[in-house]
Amino acid sequence: LAYHRGTWHGGPYDPRATRFGPICIPVATQIVHAVGYAMGLALDGTRACSLAYFGDGSASEGDFHEAANLAGVFTAPAILFCQNNGWAISVPTERQTAGEIFKRAEGYGFPGVRVDGNDVLAVYRATREATARAYAGEGPTLIEALTYRIGAHSTADDPGHYRDDDEVSAARAFDPIVRFRSWLEGQGHVDDGLLADWDAEIESEVLAIRDGVISQPDPPVEWMFDWTYADPPTALAEQRREVLGG
């Protein structure tokens, strides 16, 4: 959210401590990083795997192909998770690919599965199975989760230009949060009191995050210079002084 607020390009978190990589805006480039990281896990013999999320549009990028191919060749413990939500800004999936994304895995020499991305338990199960494969040294898995982008791509995007409201209304019936909630209720795992508690907890957490984001101060100007190099060249130190004075 610091990224969206414009206070920093990456998140404020430590990627190593949180085991969560920074946002990579050029789509699909992060898949290669995940595969590289997984290659390192295999070299170290660590029982772990990397998981890269990307969209249907990303799957058209060369980096998707290069990452998948590397993952296959190096039996990397990586999960390539495609959230196919039907739309890459204004371009529907059928204009991204004439084939099916999950089937590409076969060409790279590892399994690809397609799941209902609006079914929380199906996504969980597919991810668990892929994780087990990775841990067992069996290599990567491509998961294609079919879902739908109900909202706009960004605040500057008006989907009214390129798709019907009817399509969006129909997709709302499959909202994974609503579905999972009714499943939990139907199975008797939760009651109204617990759900009300969760709603209140989530509401206050979201509000706290919103307040935190809004109240974030602009970063100090020296941040612009401080991390470009671990060992900054003299000329850059001079530019820093020019901006900061002194």
Place this chain on the structure above:
Amino acid sequence: MVGALNAALRDALREDDRVLVFGEDVGRSGGVFRVTDGLQAEFGDRRVFDTPISEAGIAGAAVGLAFGGWRSVVEMQFDAFSYPALEQIVDHVAKMRERTRGRVDMPITIRMPAFGGIRGKEHHGESPETFYVHTAGLKVVTPSNPGDAYRLLRLAIADPDPVVVLEPKARYWTKQDADLTTGGPGIGEGTVVRDGDAATVFTYGSMVSRCLEAASVVADEGVATRVVDLRWLSPLDTGLIARCVRETGRAVVVHEAPKTLGLGAEVTARIVEEAFDFLEAPVRRVTGYDVPYPPAALEHHYLPSVERIADAVRGVVAY
């Protein structure tokens, strides 16, 4: 020089077990120029390995490996074949440290044979340095002799920041008795390779030996020319550039890359900023032309020749 580079890789692999060497044909074959010869046999195929033909994959994997604390030394098989990796290099190798607020270093070395002069095919003789020098977050170095090749590659691998190493392929077979040592000038330090007080020629990489030849030619005419091997194209040794211009008053910049926005433009700008009052003549640039690198039969017309360099020196001295 190939042997010195090979020794640098071998010593780096030996001293730090987090160093990895990978790229196209670097493993079993030992590289198209033999720079990685024998490394896989010595260190195994887990630390020295072949990759698919996948330059973006190679550079991107190095980024992911850096998150795991690995120190990758990757090879781009030729200068122009680094372009498919530009997105990963420019957007991630160079910026990931900044993006993570310094929490994740990118100690990545990107080696590539660079420049022309070996009668290569199209895309095998390019001078890509401006792309990399212009990218904040990268350092760029090019050795001109075997001793520097060893030392500069070791410095690049040891550096916590990403370094692009442009290996002048026309100098790969240069022989020299050299101490292979990591001691000596550090990152960003150029050197005077021939002293003189009438003018300074600033150059790097493959053009250093040619500038030395040109300096010998004009020396016979009584013109004592200083020749500076910049070594580091980023960061540039502004102090050395300014000092030489203050002491000689005249400057020529020589490189193979096209003239427009080639490194000569930056060197000239720094001369103007730092030593304008000492200039006795306008700075001259002797460079490749603003055309794609020509076919083998024409490359001698494109590359700065001893005669063109000598003429430029005569020109600034006579001004």
